Amino acid sequence: MVHPIPMPWTADQVLALAPDASSAKSGRDLAAPRHWLSLGTDGACAWGTLQGSGKSPYQTSIDLSEPAFKCSCPSRKFPCKHGLGLFLILTQQPGAFTETTPPPWTSEWLAKRLAKDAQKSSSPPRPLSNDEPDNVATQAAAARRAASRDARVSAGLDELDLWLRDLVRTGFATLPGKPASFWEQPAARLVDAQVPGLARRVRDLDGITTTGEGWPSRLLRQISLLHLAREGWSRMASLPAATQADLRATLGFPTHQDEVLAQPGLRDRWLVVGQRIETEDRIRTQRTWLFGRQSQRPALCLSYSAGPHQPLEIRLVPGTTLDAEFAFYPGAWPLRALEKHRFGSPEVAPLSLPHASIADALRFAAEAWTANPWLDCVPFALASVVPVPLGDGWRIRDASQHVLPLDLSDDKAWMLWAISGGHPVSLAGEWNGEALTPIGVWADERFLPV
Amino acid sequence: MRLDELTQLALRGVERSDAQTPGAGGPPSRSSPDNAPALDLLLTQVPRISPEHHLLSQAALAGLHEQIGRLPARDPSPPPAPAPAEHLARVTLSAHAMLQSLLGGDAPQLLPEWLQLAAATGRIVHPDVLPALLTLGAQKPELRQSITPVLGQRGVWLAQRHPHGSWVLGPATPDVSNWETGTPESRLHFLQYTRQTQPDRARELLASTWNQESPDDRARWIATFETGLSSNDEPFLESALDDRRKEVRRTAVRMLARLPESRWAGRMRERVNPLLTWVPGTPGGLLGLRQALPARLEVILPAACDKPMQRDGIEAKPLPGFGEKAGWLIQMLEILPLDHWTQRWQASPADIVTASQGNEWAKELLEGWTRGAILQGHPEWADALFASAVAEQRAPFLPPLLASLPPAQREARVGSLLSQPDTPFLRPFLTPLLARCDHAWSAPFTRTILGFLKLETQRPGADWTFRDLLPSLATRLPESALPEVFSGWPTESPAWDFWSKGVDGFLAAVQCRIDIHQAFRHEPAKAPPYP
Numbered sequence: 001m002v003h004p005i006p007m008p009w010t011a012d013q014v015l016a017l018a019p020d021a022s023s024a025k026s027g028r029d030l031a032a033p034r035h036w037l038s039l040g041t042d043g044a045c046a047w048g049t050l051q052g053s054g055k056s057p058y059q060t061s062i063d064l065s066e067p068a069f070k071c072s073c074p075s076r077k078f079p080c081k082h083g084l085g086l087f088l089i090l091t092q093q094p095g096a097f098t099e100t101t102p103p104p105w106t107s108e109w110l111a112k113r114l115a116k117d118a119q120k121s122s123s124p125p126r127p128l129s130n131d132e133p134d135n136v137a138t139q140a141a142a143a144r145r146a147a148s149r150d151a152r153v154s155a156g157l158d159e160l161d162l163w164l165r166d167l168v169r170t171g172f173a174t175l176p177g178k179p180a181s182f183w184e185q186p187a188a189r190l191v192d193a194q195v196p197g198l199a200r201r202v203r204d205l206d207g208i209t210t211t212g213e214g215w216p217s218r219l220l221r222q223i224s225l226l227h228l229a230r231e232g233w234s235r236m237a238s239l240p241a242a243t244q245a246d247l248r249a250t251l252g253f254p255t256h257q258d259e260v261l262a263q264p265g266l267r268d269r270w271l272v273v274g275q276r277i278e279t280e281d282r283i284r285t286q287r288t289w290l291f292g293r294q295s296q297r298p299a300l301c302l303s304y305s306a307g308p309h310q311p312l313e314i315r316l317v318p319g320t321t322l323d324a325e326f327a328f329y330p331g332a333w334p335l336r337a338l339e340k341h342r343f344g345s346p347e348v349a350p351l352s353l354p355h356a357s358i359a360d361a362l363r364f365a366a367e368a369w370t371a372n373p374w375l376d377c378v379p380f381a382l383a384s385v386v387p388v389p390l391g392d393g394w395r396i397r398d399a400s401q402h403v404l405p406l407d408l409s410d411d412k413a414w415m416l417w418a419i420s421g422g423h424p425v426s427l428a429g430e431w432n433g434e435a436l437t438p439i440g441v442w443a444d445e446r447f448l449p450v
Numbered sequence: 451m452r453l454d455e456l457t458q459l460a461l462r463g464v465e466r467s468d469a470q471t472p473g474a475g476g477p478p479s480r481s482s483p484d485n486a487p488a489l490d491l492l493l494t495q496v497p498r499i500s501p502e503h504h505l506l507s508q509a510a511l512a513g514l515h516e517q518i519g520r521l522p523a524r525d526p527s528p529p530p531a532p533a534p535a536e537h538l539a540r541v542t543l544s545a546h547a548m549l550q551s552l553l554g555g556d557a558p559q560l561l562p563e564w565l566q567l568a569a570a571t572g573r574i575v576h577p578d579v580l581p582a583l584l585t586l587g588a589q590k591p592e593l594r595q596s597i598t599p600v601l602g603q604r605g606v607w608l609a610q611r612h613p614h615g616s617w618v619l620g621p622a623t624p625d626v627s628n629w630e631t632g633t634p635e636s637r638l639h640f641l642q643y644t645r646q647t648q649p650d651r652a653r654e655l656l657a658s659t660w661n662q663e664s665p666d667d668r669a670r671w672i673a674t675f676e677t678g679l680s681s682n683d684e685p686f687l688e689s690a691l692d693d694r695r696k697e698v699r700r701t702a703v704r705m706l707a708r709l710p711e712s713r714w715a716g717r718m719r720e721r722v723n724p725l726l727t728w729v730p731g732t733p734g735g736l737l738g739l740r741q742a743l744p745a746r747l748e749v750i751l752p753a754a755c756d757k758p759m760q761r762d763g764i765e766a767k768p769l770p771g772f773g774e775k776a777g778w779l780i781q782m783l784e785i786l787p788l789d790h791w792t793q794r795w796q797a798s799p800a801d802i803v804t805a806s807q808g809n810e811w812a813k814e815l816l817e818g819w820t821r822g823a824i825l826q827g828h829p830e831w832a833d834a835l836f837a838s839a840v841a842e843q844r845a846p847f848l849p850p851l852l853a854s855l856p857p858a859q860r861e862a863r864v865g866s867l868l869s870q871p872d873t874p875f876l877r878p879f880l881t882p883l884l885a886r887c888d889h890a891w892s893a894p895f896t897r898t899i900l901g902f903l904k905l906e907t908q909r910p911g912a913d914w915t916f917r918d919l920l921p922s923l924a925t926r927l928p929e930s931a932l933p934e935v936f937s938g939w940p941t942e943s944p945a946w947d948f949w950s951k952g953v954d955g956f957l958a959a960v961q962c963r964i965d966i967h968q969a970f971r972h973e974p975a976k977a978p979p980y981p
Contacts, residue, residue: 011547028551032961034936092544093968165502171463217457221517224509231507358522366518373514388529389611397529402522414581414612421577421604422532433517448578 009067014087016449017067017314019077023084030085033096040099041090047099047106048086060086061106063113065345066315070109078311149194153251156193157230160186160202164223164230172216176209197252201226225374242371245330250374255329257338265325265340268292269349270299272318273381273428274439274449286312289379289428289439290326290337296354298379299326299337315339318440319447320346333371351442353381353426358402365431377430377437384424387416396427396436407435412450419443452489452512456505464501489515533607540602541573545969548962549575553582557959559925560966561586565596567970574602581612588614629655634667641674649678653686665695672701679705684712691761703763707785707826714762719790721759722782725750728795728805745801749811751775752782776814783818788831799834807838816844824850829859836863843875849882857889865895868902880906881916884923896931899923900938907949908940917952924959929967935960 018024030050033039037057039048045064049057052073060071060082069083079087089096102110163186167175183206190199201222208219232239232247239247249255270290277286286303303313316322316339323343328334355361365378385396387406394406394413406413406429419425419441426442429450438450489512496507541549545568552561568575575583580601587597594617601609601618609615624632624640632640644652656671663671672690675683683705690702691714706714727748734742752759755766755778763785769777791802806815816838823831824847832854839847840863852860864887867873876883884899891899903920911917927935939953940946 010543012543015547025551025556028556029958029961032965034961092547164506165500168460168502168505169463169465171466172461173463216461217453220453220457220460220509221513224506224513227503227506228510231510362520362522366520369514369518373510386529386532397525401524401526403525404522411581414608415578417611418577418580418604418608421607422530433520443577446576 009064009087009091011088011091012448013317013319014084014091016318017079017087018084019079019311023077023079023081026081027084027088030081031088031092033089033093035085036089036096038099039086039089039097040102041094041097042100042102045102045106045110046086046090046097047102048082048089050082052082058082059103059105061102061109062087062090063110065342067317068113068315070106072105079314152193153195153233156190156195157198157233159189159193160198160226161230164227167223168220172209172219175219178209180206182206195251197250198226198229199252228373240332242330242332246332246372246374249329249331249336260327260329260338261340263327263330265327266292266295266297267323267325267341267343268295268297269321269323270326271321271349271352271381272316272346273353273379275316275318276430276437276439277312282307284312287430288313288316288318289430290316291354291379291381291428293321293349293352298335298381299328300335300379301337301339317346318449319348319442321349322346331372333368333375335368335372335375348447351383351426351445353383353428355380355382356384357400358382358385358396358398358404359400361404361431365433369433377432379428380431380436381426381428383426385427386422386424387413387420387427388422389413389417399424404431405435407432407437408450412438416441416450419448452486452493453509453516456509456512459505460509464505530611534603536574536602536604538572538574538602540576541568541571541600542969543576545573545966546576546579548966548969549579553579553586557921557924557962559922560959560962562593562596563925563963564966565593565600567966569596569599571970573600573970574605575600577604577608580605580608581614584609584612584618585614587617591617594618626655634670637667638670638674641671642677645674645677649675649680650682652678653683657686665698668693669695669697669701672698672705675701675705679708681709681711684709688713691763700763703785707787710787710790715786717758717762718782718786721752722779722786723794725752725779726791728797744808745797745805747802747805747809747815749779749809749815751811752778772814772817776811779811780814780818780821783815784821784825786822788819788822788826788828799828799831800837803834803838820847820851823854827854829854829856833859833863840867845875845879848876848879849886852883852886860887860889861892861895865898869898877913881913881919884916885919888926891926891928891931893928893931896927900931900935903953904938904940907953908943908945910945911948917949920952921955921959924956924963927960927963929963932960932964932967 015024015027018027035050037049037051040046041064043064045062047059047061049059052058058071058073060069060073060080062069062083067087069079071080071082073080073082075081183202187199187202190196190202205219205222208222209215211218229247229250232243233251236244236247270292273289273291275286275288277284279285284305286305288301288303290299290301291297292299301313301316305312322345325340325342326337327340329336329338355364361380361382364380368375368378382396382398385398387394387396388403390403390405394408394416395403396406397403406416408416416425416438420443423443427438428440429436429438441448441450492511493508496504496511498504540546545564549564549568552558552564583597583601583605587594598618606618609618624636624643626640628636628640641652641656644655652674660668672687675687687702687706687709690698691706693699693702703714706712707718709715729746729748731745732740732743734740751773752775755764759778760766764778764781766778768774769780772780788799791797792799795802797805803816803819806812806819809815816835819831820835820839822828823835832851836848836851836855839845839851852864855863864883867876867883887899936957941950
């Protein structure tokens with residue numbers, strides 16, 4: 001029997017969940033009902049069994065509200081090929097799902113997940129200020145640690161200041177061709193001084209002299225932001241609380257997730273406009289960008305993975321909308337956020353993007369950088385632009401003939417141009433002040449990752 | 451622009467400039483935008499702790515000012531014309547997902563089938579795969595016919611702009627300037643094109659510059675005579691027998707051999723006719739007093755390979771495995787059109803093959819005729835020779851002969867071969883034999899092959915090339931046979947470890963074909979159920 005399933009999932013979206021290309025391929029190979037001994041769904045979850053290389057059949061379950069996966073196979077990939085295959089059949093041949101009552105191994109797993117959720121939301125957030133006697137000692141210790149760290153940070157920033165002054169005193173002209181160690185050494189010192197955020201910025205300077213025309217200006221911009229951080233640190237106490245938070249985040253001070261989640265969240269219907277994954281030193285960083293439908297506010301969710309077997313967060317699926325509450329990290333222009341609570345399953349909702357024009361989007365960016373000068377990039381979600389080729393590069397153009405340069409590979413640019421066909425599309429991307437890197441595009445009501 | 455001036459200063463280094471930094475006093479050196487006075491005012495307020503500190507602080511202000519104050523650039527030029535609307539519906543999203551995985555390198559052998567099914571159901575592709583399809587068509591001309599119908603208006607629009615799209619728009623009709631001043635590719639294209647409609651004009655143009663062409667080019671140009679070949683070309687080809695380049699001479703011989711009236715053919719017949727004599731068989735008498743005699747051939751080997759013979763394409767040096775004189779005969783039998791013999795002796799290829807067998811030079815005769823059937827692609831001769839090669843277990847010739855057979859005969863010959871209980875002499879040639887069965891298989895032939903494969907995969911195996919061939923066989927099965935393919939494999943056999951890799955690939959490709967057909971069979975108007 002065919003079970004009616006409220007299901008916004010497409011094969012594209014399911015395959016986007018695959019941790020790597022070979023998992024996607026294996027998942028597709030398993031996406032045929034004949035491989036499965038049983039298939040079932042009750043609309044909220046799906047399950048199936050199949051004979052693997054083990055003795056007893058593998059048991060695979062999917063919680064469709066998230067999605068979340070569970071499989072009894074020994075694979076360390078997540079989701080495994082069985083989960084992907086099962087999900088693909090659900091999107092392509094839902095009629096093949098004949099069972100309607102979840103087997104014990106699915107319902108038990110779901111129950112455990114529910115219990116965990118309930119525990120998460122009912123347990124009171126860890127109190128941030130606590131005057132119980134046994135915490136006084138801990139607090140004192142924490143204060144001592146903070147003081148010693150602050151001293152170390154100050155010393156590290158003084159050293160950074162010397163280095164920055166050297167750069168502008170001797171002039172940039174000698175910088176091209178400097179060995180990597182020239183940039184690595186001050187960066188390593190900053191790591192020792194417990195300011196990894198600035199260390200990353202110093203490391204990113206390596207290679208800036210090879211970025212073509214205008215590199216001295218780009219370099220000056222970047223080191224002036226380092227200078228700004230150092231200046232800000234020296235008058236930290238006099239800064240507004242939100243700016244203090246931005247500066248701490250820029251320096252790389254950790255903020256505990258619990259602290260963030262303890263704050264009141266913002267409930268909205270959030271549209272996931274796109275995702276980018278960058279790899280540096282084998283650490284993968286996934287940036288997922290969202291916009292609230294009512295609030296028109298952006299949110300950035302980060303996920304890190306230290307190796308091929310450590311999965312990135314897959315609960316935010318580009319192109320879908322979810323009714324959820326997000327808690328923001330503190331700051332003058334709150335952006336980074338954590339999902340606090342989710343209401344219902346993600347869905348594909350009619351599109352509504354906040355930036356009607358390029359001018360709108362640039363005003364939005366101006367607001368952002370006015371509030372937080374250290375933001376690396378600002379998300380744009382443009383309702384109607386046309387991608388056009390320009391010489392060797394590409395740009396977008398809106399109805400009032402305004403244009404913005406794009407930063408993307410030729411392959412992707414041609415795909416974008418094919419998708420638009422010279423007609424307006426909706427486009428989301430990361431704006432770094434010089435160029436927009438597209439991350440998602442909508443044409444004919446269909447979302448495509450870029 | 452403040453930041454520009456500050457950058458100049460930073461590039462030089464503050465130690466090499468006077469103590470004054472811009473904005474520290476004095477008027478700004480350039481005319482300022484509207485809100486720059488505010489920035490100038492701020493810049494003057496930056497405390498001068500040190501020149502370096504001053505520069506960095508000013509740069510922070512000016513840099514942010516520039517970034518925040520950025521106004522959008524305007525481009526008043528008219529935008530490129532948008533693509534026209536589509537007349538045809540797009541394929542379903544599940545068919546689309548399948549195409550993406552085929553383009554991504556999974557089972558690329560199934561691409562043509564996907565494209566043909568899409569065209570047959572009157573559907574076009576989603577635009578995101580268009581650049582990949584344009585590139586594919588540029589790389590694989592054999593797929594172009596299947597790609598064009600599914601591109602839609604958007605595809606043609608993109609092809610006009612895409613670096614790999616020119617093939618969609620069709621080659622421009624070449625004119626003689628392409629021949630006179632074009633690149634080697636466009637000259638070749640001109641010749642090929644002109645041979646189709648005006649072969650004489652193409653030849654005359656070529657003849658006018660023939661002596662100035664490089665040997666490599668001569669070899670390329672003369673191959674175009676394949677199209678529109680006629681006796682008008684004979685004088686030109688005859689003179690090409692004196693070319694310095696061997697490749698040119700060989701091509702000329704190949705073309706001349708297809709012209710029975712050519713001087714070359716006449717000379718070759720004169721040479722070879724006296725060497726072979728057909729002795730017709732005689733029927734036996736009623737009382738058996740006179741025995742029935744089968745037809746036979748009498749053979750004399752050529753005495754020499756003189757200069758004229760060499761000019762006509764016969765190489766004097768011996769063929770490996772044959773005597774010198776036998777080698778000359780073999781070459782002549784290979785190149786002379788086989789129809790000459792059936793006409794001359796009024797006998798069928800099968801008769802002639804049978805008659806050859808009793809001869810002391812049987813090996814040489816069969817070698818020559820087999821090479822001829824392969825070179826000339828002659829179906830009747832190939833069939834007769836295939837039968838004799840099977841009977842005499844001369845397996846190496848079987849695969850190339852198979853390529854000259856039409857599908858029905860191919861299936862009959864291979865089918866009967868593989869249904870024999872055991873044919874060890876064939877085993878080394880299974881891969882090329884099945885590889886040459888590259889036509890669309892009939893249902894009975896499919897059953898025969900599957901039955902054979904299920905037996906063969908029980909044997910302890912080590913034939914890697916045969917195992918690796920299996921996945922490619924999936925494209926040849928008729929659609930109706932696909933669902934029956936999955937059962938009956940010897941999965942419990944000890945040899946299965948070896949064979950399963952190939953069979954799994956075969957079955958995966960079959961499954962993929964089923965999925966493709968499925969995706970085109972269920973054609974709901976819009977695939978994703980948007981809430």
